Amino acid sequence: MFKRKLQALGFPNPDTLNTADEKQFRSTIVWLEDQKVRRYKIEDRESLRNTTAEQWNQAFEQYLKDLDCPFANGSRPEIVDWLLGLAVQFEFNEKPESYTSSPKIQQQTSQQSNPLDNLDFESEDFKVGVVELANLLQVPRHPDHLMTLEGICNVIQEKLSQDALKEALKTKNPGNPVQFENISFGLDIKSPNVSSAANVLRYLFIHDLRDLQTKINECLVCVQALTANPKTDTKLGKVGF
Structure with a gap:
């Protein structure tokens, strides 16, 4: 239900937001405040950023009061939907041309933007995805997940690119096995x-x-x-x- 608003805001994973997930819910609130809403000064966001603290709910309630949220006592989906609408409004006020340009210009802009820029390469979800992909391609894992990702890229480029797949269809001379x-x-x-x-x-x-x-x-x-x-x-x- 939030997908279109999240896409408009450039949220990293607009298809997987689950407000019932406590960790994901809190991190989404922090992302909205840091990237779009910016109600607090940077130094005043510490209590909201500390998503593992026991006092986080109190900090979040105070945050909603400071924003004059009409759904402060509502359900999480209602609160998130209202915050997303507020963030979209702020985004529109800053860059109205991004939402009022012609469809052709919007298409060119979306083609020029790199979706990888919105990825959080240090998030746990990203690290888990790298591990799953490495297991799928049988790539040995490195303690640094970015090094593992580099190995995955090399395998894809050498074995799964269009040229590599075409070359694999050709009949080759197996040659003589190497006896080390x-x-x-x-x-x-x-x-x-x-x-x-x-x-x-x-x-x-x-x-x-x-x-x-x-x-x-x-x-x-x-x-x-x-x-x-x-x-x-x-x-x-x-x-x-």
């Missing part, structure tokens, strides 16, 4: 497990170097194709002095 036990990489490591890991890393490094060399050769071929048969404009030539 029979290859000497010049590393004298006593531990078998560490030696195997080092050999794999060395092999991947060599693979990347070969791929880089292939791309360099392709660039050289393109440059040679341009310089081997140059076109001459005879109109620019002169005879004599």
Whole structure:
């Protein structure tokens, strides 16, 4: 019921707001005050921002009184709906052109805006989503969830992009399997497990170097194709002095 207002305000997750969820309800109130309503000065918002405090309900009641909310004793959906309407009103007063422009201009604006700018990369919901995606793609998890996300992006780019999917449909020569036990990489490591890991890393490094060399050769071929048969404009030539 709040989706359209939340979308108009640029709320990070307009489809998942649940006023019955205590944590989500409190964080939404704090977001509205910090981002849109701004009834208090920044230094006066501490009691409202401390969503885990036992006195938060008292601070919230005082906040509604300061806003002259007519639904101070109403249900949570009524209070949230009124706060959203107030936030939309403030947003309109600050940027009326964003709501009165033509549909074509609004469409161009929405296309230019990056929805990722509204994400909270440190929220618990985001971290849980990264973990679930890593498990789905079988990407090893890093203690830093942003490093895990980077690994997920690499896997998607290499394995699930349109070019990668098209390439996967082509018939390839499987080649010969690599037997690391029979290859000497010049590393004298006593531990078998560490030696195997080092050999794999060395092999991947060599693979990347070969791929880089292939791309360099392709660039050289393109440059040679341009310089081997140059076109001459005879109109620019002169005879004599």
